Amino acid sequence: MGAAYIVDSEKAKLFYGMASEAGEGKTVIVGHHNPDGDCIGCLTGMEAWLESAFGKKGVMIVPDNFPDYLKFMYSTDSILVFSRQKDRSRIGEAIARADLIICMDFSALSRTEGMGELISKSGAKKVLIDHHPSPETFAGLVFSETEVSSASELTWWILNALGPDSAIPFKAKESLYTGMMTDTNNFCNTVYPSTFLMASQIADAGVDREKIQMEIMNSFSxxxxxxxxxxxxxxxxxxxxxxxxxxxxxxxxxxxxxxxxxxxxxxxxxxxxxxxxxxxxxxxxxxxxxxxxxxxxxxxxxxxxxxxxxxxxxxxxxxxxxxxxxxxxxxxxxxxxxxxxxxxxx
Ligand SMILES: [Mn+2]
The missing domain is CATH 3.10.310.30 (Diaminopimelate Epimerase; Chain A, domain 1)
Incomplete structure (x- = not known):
């Protein structure tokens, strides 16, 4: 298992504690402007894991709309979109009353467009899970690593540090695999030994890579x-x-x-x-x-x-x-x- 990316176990425990303490509907998971496969992959992967680990639903939020070919992932129809007028007030409320805000796949609050201020003002605990250089300091707990393929991969290793990968639900594996696959441009760029190990572990769990490949690569209009x-x-x-x-x-x-x-x-x-x-x-x-x-x-x-x-x-x-x-x-x-x-x- 030498290729595994090692997550600081103290930090992982802290994260687990925050997630378990947050109330029903009071964990907010935020992605970035122009959401891509990695963004939607780690949001929905995290949500699937939270639901199975604690039996509590979170609230997934992105600044603007994401492409149809990402909609096959878990629970994407429940993702709130800030640029949609009808979602705005619900997003404002969710962020204001949140116990925990998990920011994923971005390093600067400006990437959340108009939501940066709402997030800064919220009294919630904040966690950042990201793979871009030079993260801002808005989060109390930061998982930031540029030597991984994607935020989805980093999420995979964080969840693995919290327990056996059998505890990670199948839907989360599908999402995190998709996020990693899209951010590496189908295993072309920024692929590390840990990335292949993640792929191998997820393949081992029976995730249908061919289906994901079809959804992503062969579904142009x-x-x-x-x-x-x-x-x-x-x-x-x-x-x-x-x-x-x-x-x-x-x-x-x-x-x-x-x-x-x-x-x-x-x-x-x-x-x-x-x-x-x-x-x-x-x-x-x-x-x-x-x-x-x-x-x-x-x-x-x-x-x-x-x-x-x-x-x-x-x-x-x-x-x-x-x-x-x-x-x-x-x-x-x-x-x-x-x-x-x-x-x-x-
Ligand atoms: Mn990414």
């Missing part, structure tokens, strides 16, 4: 598939001297292909399949700002690039941020910034 074609054929610009590729997804293209939340998930990884491309950027026009996604397959830290120019950050090879400028100006701005950044030798 026709519109999403054609949008991907459009992006690659007509909207990918190459910068050979910078070893970079840039794609811009503007509102016009979104309309043309009936864009839905999550439709561009994974697009930013595609240019990295080109041998010469080491940095890939995807800019997505939304209401009020341009969403920035950056990926690297070489030595360039897109985390630092993002922090310096794009109002964001993340991991060394996968980061995100925001720009506030007309969509037509984004490509030129990116080129200028990247040139300066590479020149500065960072």
């Amino acid at each position: 026709e519109d999403r598939m054609r949008l991907m074609g459009e992006m690659l054929l007509n909207r990918m610009r190459m910068y050979p001297d910078l070893k970079a590729a840039v794609m811009v997804l503007d509102k016009k293209a979104k309309e043309q292909f009936n864009y839905r939340d999550g439709d561009s998930e994974g697009f930013v990884n595609l240019p990295l399949k080109i041998k010469e491309v080491e940095i890939s950027a995807l800019f997505t026009e939304t209401d009020g700002f341009i969403k920035v996604s950056l990926r690297s397959k070489g030595a360039v830290s897109v985390n630092r690039l993002c922090r310096r120019y794009f109002n964001g950050g993340g991991h060394e090879r996968a980061s995100g941020g925001r720009l506030y400028m007309p969509v037509e100006e984004v490509e030129g701005f990116f080129e200028k910034c990247l040139r300066e950044f590479l020149h500065s030798g960072e």
Whole structure:
């Protein structure tokens, strides 16, 4: 079992105590803006575990909507969405009266959009479970580790530290496996020996990996598939001297292909399949700002690039941020910034 990720057992016990003491409906589990597979995976995995360990339901909350292809996971229809008007007051109440708030898969409260203040103000105990660098200090108990594949993997090892994995319900295993699988881009990026061990243990429990694979990888809509074609054929610009590729997804293209939340998930990884491309950027026009996604397959830290120019950050090879400028100006701005950044030798 040398590959297992070792969780501090004192911290794990503290977490167990907090979770067992929290009242019915008074554990709130919070995910991040633009919820992805890892976010929904660890939220629903944690909820399934809480229910089976203590017989108490928690409240799962995300800032905005998540894609349909994640809805096969446990209890996703009970997840409250802050950007939905009808969920707002329930979310406000749940956070205000919570005994315990578990923040998962983000390191900064700004990633919860408008909920950061509600969370800060709440008198609940706060736990952070995350795999991004430099976590903020809003939580009293922090499980933060960048040397794991995903927040779902970290959750797996925390739950394992609390008892035998037979005590982790099947539904939680399915969710945590999905979170790990999506965050590693199907075992391509940030995979550690501990990640394979987790996968092996979960496979051993009989989780249907083929089914999960189908749900995640082979459930595109026709519109999403054609949008991907459009992006690659007509909207990918190459910068050979910078070893970079840039794609811009503007509102016009979104309309043309009936864009839905999550439709561009994974697009930013595609240019990295080109041998010469080491940095890939995807800019997505939304209401009020341009969403920035950056990926690297070489030595360039897109985390630092993002922090310096794009109002964001993340991991060394996968980061995100925001720009506030007309969509037509984004490509030129990116080129200028990247040139300066590479020149500065960072
Ligand atoms: Mn993650």
